[in-house]
Amino acid sequence: xxxxxxxxxxxxxxxxxxxxxxxxxxxxxxxxxxxxxxxxxxxxxxxxxxxxxxxxxxxxxxxxxxxxxxxxxxxxxxxxxxxxxxxxxxxxxxxxxxxxxxxxxxxxxxxxxxxxxxxxxxxxxxxxxxxxxxxxxxxxxxxxxxxxxxxxxxxxxxxxxxxxxxxxxxxxxxxxxxxxxxxxxxxxxxxxxxxxxxxxxxxxxxxxxxxxxxxxxxxxxxxxxxxxxxxxxxxxxxxxxxxxxxxxxxxxxxxxxxxxxxxxxxxxxxxxxxxxxxxxxxxxxxxxxxxxxxxxxxxxxxxxxxxxxxxxxxxxxxxxxxxxxxxxxxxxxxxxxxxxxxxxxxxxxxxxxxxxxxxxxxxxxxxxxxxxxxxxxxxxxxxxxxxxxxxxxxxxxxxxxxxxxxxxxxxxxxxxxxxxxxxxxxxxxxxxxxxxxxxxxxxxxxxxxxxxxxxxxxxxxxxxxxxxxxxxxxxxxxxxxxxxxxxxxxx
Amino acid sequence: xxxxxxxxxxxxxxxxxxxxxxxxxxxxxxxxxxxxxxxxxxxxxxxxxxxxxxxxxxxxxxxxxxxxxxxxxxxxxxxxxxxxxxxxxxxxxxxxxxxxxxxxxxxxxxxxxxxxxxxxxxxxxxxxxxxxxxxxxxxxxxxxxxxxxxxxxxxxxxxxxxxxxxxxxxxxxxxxxxxxxxxxxxxxxxxxxxxxxxxxxxxxxxxxxxxxxxxxxxxxxxxxxxxxxxxxxxxxxxxxxxxxxxxxxxxxxxxxxxxxxxxxxxxxxxxxxxxxxxxxxxxxxxxxxxxxxxxxxxxxxxxxxxxxxxxxxxxxxxxxxxxxxxxxxxxxxxxxxxxxxxxxxxxxxxxxxxxxxxxxxxxxxxxxxxxxxxxxxxxxxxxxxxxxxxxxxxxxxxxxxxxxxxxxxxxxxxxxxxxxxxxxxxxxxxxxxxxxxxxxxxxxxxxxxxxxxxxxxxxxxxxxxxxxx
Numbered sequence: 001x002x003x004x005x006x007x008x009x010x011x012x013x014x015x016x017x018x019x020x021x022x023x024x025x026x027x028x029x030x031x032x033x034x035x036x037x038x039x040x041x042x043x044x045x046x047x048x049x050x051x052x053x054x055x056x057x058x059x060x061x062x063x064x065x066x067x068x069x070x071x072x073x074x075x076x077x078x079x080x081x082x083x084x085x086x087x088x089x090x091x092x093x094x095x096x097x098x099x100x101x102x103x104x105x106x107x108x109x110x111x112x113x114x115x116x117x118x119x120x121x122x123x124x125x126x127x128x129x130x131x132x133x134x135x136x137x138x139x140x141x142x143x144x145x146x147x148x149x150x151x152x153x154x155x156x157x158x159x160x161x162x163x164x165x166x167x168x169x170x171x172x173x174x175x176x177x178x179x180x181x182x183x184x185x186x187x188x189x190x191x192x193x194x195x196x197x198x199x200x201x202x203x204x205x206x207x208x209x210x211x212x213x214x215x216x217x218x219x220x221x222x223x224x225x226x227x228x229x230x231x232x233x234x235x236x237x238x239x240x241x242x243x244x245x246x247x248x249x250x251x252x253x254x255x256x257x258x259x260x261x262x263x264x265x266x267x268x269x270x271x272x273x274x275x276x277x278x279x280x281x282x283x284x285x286x287x288x289x290x291x292x293x294x295x296x297x298x299x300x301x302x303x304x305x306x307x308x309x310x311x312x313x314x315x316x317x318x319x320x321x322x323x324x325x326x327x328x329x330x331x332x333x334x335x336x337x338x339x340x341x342x343x344x345x346x347x348x349x350x351x352x353x354x355x356x357x358x359x360x361x362x363x364x365x366x367x368x369x370x371x372x373x374x375x376x377x378x379x380x381x382x383x384x385x386x387x388x389x390x391x392x393x394x395x396x397x398x399x400x401x402x403x404x405x406x407x408x409x410x411x412x413x414x415x416x417x418x419x420x421x422x423x424x425x426x427x428x429x430x431x432x433x434x435x436x437x438x439x440x441x442x443x444x445x446x447x448x449x450x451x452x453x454x455x456x457x458x459x460x461x462x463x464x465x466x467x468x469x470x471x472x473x474x475x476x477x478x479x480x481x482x483x484x485x486x487x488x489x490x491x
Numbered sequence: 492x493x494x495x496x497x498x499x500x501x502x503x504x505x506x507x508x509x510x511x512x513x514x515x516x517x518x519x520x521x522x523x524x525x526x527x528x529x530x531x532x533x534x535x536x537x538x539x540x541x542x543x544x545x546x547x548x549x550x551x552x553x554x555x556x557x558x559x560x561x562x563x564x565x566x567x568x569x570x571x572x573x574x575x576x577x578x579x580x581x582x583x584x585x586x587x588x589x590x591x592x593x594x595x596x597x598x599x600x601x602x603x604x605x606x607x608x609x610x611x612x613x614x615x616x617x618x619x620x621x622x623x624x625x626x627x628x629x630x631x632x633x634x635x636x637x638x639x640x641x642x643x644x645x646x647x648x649x650x651x652x653x654x655x656x657x658x659x660x661x662x663x664x665x666x667x668x669x670x671x672x673x674x675x676x677x678x679x680x681x682x683x684x685x686x687x688x689x690x691x692x693x694x695x696x697x698x699x700x701x702x703x704x705x706x707x708x709x710x711x712x713x714x715x716x717x718x719x720x721x722x723x724x725x726x727x728x729x730x731x732x733x734x735x736x737x738x739x740x741x742x743x744x745x746x747x748x749x750x751x752x753x754x755x756x757x758x759x760x761x762x763x764x765x766x767x768x769x770x771x772x773x774x775x776x777x778x779x780x781x782x783x784x785x786x787x788x789x790x791x792x793x794x795x796x797x798x799x800x801x802x803x804x805x806x807x808x809x810x811x812x813x814x815x816x817x818x819x820x821x822x823x824x825x826x827x828x829x830x831x832x833x834x835x836x837x838x839x840x841x842x843x844x845x846x847x848x849x850x851x852x853x854x855x856x857x858x859x860x861x862x863x864x865x866x867x868x869x870x871x872x873x874x875x876x877x878x879x880x881x882x883x884x885x886x887x888x889x890x891x892x893x894x895x896x897x898x899x900x901x902x903x904x905x906x907x908x909x910x911x912x913x914x915x916x917x918x919x920x921x922x923x924x925x926x927x928x929x930x931x932x933x934x935x936x937x938x939x940x941x942x943x944x945x946x947x948x949x950x951x952x953x954x955x956x957x958x959x960x
Contacts (some may be wrong), residue, residue, distance in 0.1 A: 034815075037814065038814070055797060058800065059794065059816060059817040060816045060817075061814045061815055061816040062814075063814075081757075084796070085798075086755060086758070087797045087798045087799070087800040087801040088797075090801075141503075166836075167795075167834075167853070168837075168852055168853035168854055169847075169850060169851055169852025169853060169854070169856060170819075170852065170854065170856045203856055265935035288653075
């Protein structure tokens with residue numbers, strides 16, 4: 001295995017790379033797709049990202065084809081069907097890669113080393129290799145041929161969403177980066193920008209980042225608040241409700257759709273708006289619960305960030321890759337056996353507001369997780385813009401997958417890398433919150449406060465509101481959401 | 492006892508027919524009959540007053556005594572008076588029948604007659620000859636006769652028309668009182684005058700009773716109001732945005748040309764060897780059973796079908812797959828389908844939905860101009876939704892959403908308007924509304940319309956080319 005790229009850099013270089021993140025203005029994309037016009041783009045990997053990005057790029061007037069392994073073509077596998085039924089040219093690596101001006105590597109992280117090693121010798125001189133995740137470069141230390149340009153274009157949404165938003169005439173927020181070690185002709189940025197335009201990303205907002213900032217923040221976000229916290233929260237809240245005598249069908253539904261409903265409020269107006277959806281007494285309660293959980297979980301968030309920074313996490317995970325995913329598959333099977341996962345959502349009506357009123361603890365968990373992940377990332381040198389996108393911004397997207405088919409859907413939609421990290425987090429966090437959960441009753445999860453008197457102390461309410469609103473994630477969130485609405489996304 | 496009309500066809504002097512009327516008027520119900528001019532509103536009411544020749548069907552429990560006010564009845568009475576005059580052979584100046592006699596001839600309820608004579612200001616006219624009254628005054632006489640004859644059913648065809656303000660409010664107050672024990676059937680052009688005691692609304696179209704709506708059913712009632720608006724208002728299509736110009740099209744070239752087109756999934760062939768040319772100005776109707784590929788064919792044209800890249804397609808001067816973007820294609824097309832409505836789940840305002848037609852987007856992501864906003868508001872006016880411009884699209888009824896999407900498709904006056912089963916999933920009332928709007932578009936714009944459906948009855952005037960799959 002090659003050396004971890006991040007660890008090969010000096011501290012000065014590390015900090016410089018981690019601190020790269022800038023929200024780009026729409027007028028920086030005035031050149032449209034011109035940098036890619038007439039160039040041959042060959043996609044490797046025809047899964048959700050591969051297919052949907054390809055559809056968008058082609059509809060933007062670009063020349064897209066798919067390179068598959070001979071076996072996938074001969075056996076007419078799903079990837080072959082996906083590509084050919086959609087009217088794309090499909091060929092083998094040997095046929096298509098040598099003709100490619102840009103090779104889009106849209107395979108799962110796990111396959112990157114094999115794919116890039118297979119593709120690199122076939123690529124023509126001066127071509128461009130594009131990633132949508134920097135793991136292979138940063139954590140595995142892949143060395144790409146000097147004459148090749150290496151860029152990253154990473155839409156921050158599942159592939160189906162990338163397509164759906166494009167069809168609507170919009171796009172999804174996208175992160176782009178150029179690997180400084182591989183930009184021989186200085187054209188990396190122009191290509192990445194044109195690629196982002198081709199997928200529609202420029203309309204929703206593009207962050208100019210670095211491979212390192214992307215990897216270190218992405219891993220942190222997905223393991224902790226995005227997937228880990230939602231999984232741990234789902235299991236703990238469900239078990240607590242059963243213990244408290246809440247109807248299992250109701251409990252299951254409250255959680256399955258509750259994350260989506262409460263984080264929808266987060267999407268529109270940050271933690272402040274999500275908390276504002278609660279009554280005053282409930283807000284103060286949720287605030288206090290969140291503060292308590294943040295204290296308990298802070299060491300865990302720090303550990304995750306530390307393991308990501310040192311490369312320990314990726315090393316552990318790659319060892320499991322080498323072991324045929326034994327741990328991952330075992331943990332996945334365990335998740336399927338949990339009481340929450342096995343109890344179907346009941347046929348009960350739950351109004352939008354009820355998800356807040358009866359899900360105070362869930363709201364508190366989202367607040368605690370978002371703020372902690374953001375605080376941990378920024379204190380590790382990741383700048384606020386990146387930290388915002390990898391924490392608060394993506395939470396509703398993941399919550400949406402739980403609404404579809406609970407944890408199974410979440411874990412099958414996210415990458416294996418995210419899933420592995422999610423289980424690590426969950427295994428540590430469930431026992432960590434054990435004592436805390438002992439003090440929890442159905443008033444904060446399942447039944448609501450049921451107060452006749454909604455009186456709160458003025459001074460306390462002001463104090464709580466200020467603490468919520470002045471958190472740094474709210475500050476950067478307000479700015480970034482402001483850019484978004486400048487772009488006139490009318491949701 | 493309920494008055495029932497069963498399969499009733501009634502002819503009026505070979506001028507007009509009410510066809511296959513099925514209608515039940517239960518005791519205690521007060522009905523309003525609506526419809527555009529010539530739809531048969533008055534004829535339907537006249538049937539209950541005993542007019543017309545029944546050609547088929549039966550009426551049961553027809554009211555014995557009907558109090559009728561209508562322009563026709565008014566004209567009839569005036570004509571009768573005139574005949575009396577003509578019949579006079581003596582060389583004296585005939586004064587004609589005085590008003591009080593005309594009233595007394597039918598008034599069995601003296602109290603009501605006297606009260607209304609006073610309230611409607613007829614007291615000074617009682618001795619005047621009926622035929623010397625003004626139109627408004629004869630109207631009042633008609634009203635007094637109808638209301639004071641102890642009717643089992645009051646049929647009031649435009650009773651408020653031509654009355655001065657004081658008389659109008661006196662009449663309205665009296666009717667409100669009467670409605671407590673007398674059944675009322677009213678015909679009104681101006682629906683804002685619909686009295687509160689009306690419990691049901693009937694809608695006539697082409698001599699047929701097309702809709703009956705219980706007034707407590709708010710959605711159905713609102714939809715009917717919209718339909719009446721489209722049918723009874725003189726509407727014109729709002730203009731295009733003068734600042735929004737499309738690249739010029741070559742007038743010599745067809746809008747669309749498909750050569751040996753095919754769509755295949757796995758081994759299944761949906762259609763193949765299809766050749767089709769759409770020239771500007773030729774409206775088309777595309778028909779075919781479910782699964783015959785109508786939508787697939789359309790989406791080859793709109794660029795929404797991925798196999799458009801493996802077909803020989805020329806659209807608006809672009810050869811598909813030659814480096815054009817779909818937005819360059821879509822700018823020439825207005826498009827409506829059920830699928831679009833399902834996809835249009837964006838919680839934006841009605842105004843923004845229409846403006847989004849300028850940008851071919853679902854939701855609005857671009858800064859729009861004041862002009863575009865004005866045009867959108869004009870469309871809302873056409874749809875009768877001006878008072879709802881800021882409401883949320885997703886909270887609108889299914890039928891209203893469809894109308895809004897048609898307006899969205901037309902807002903930029905596209906060279907080609909594609910309506911993929913625009914009536915699919917709509918109830919009868921909403922279907923009428925959609926067809927009414929499409930007819931307005933066909934008649935009053937230069938857009939070429941491509942219309943898909945499999946309901947033969949949903950024909951649209953002006954479409955005369957057919958392609959069957």
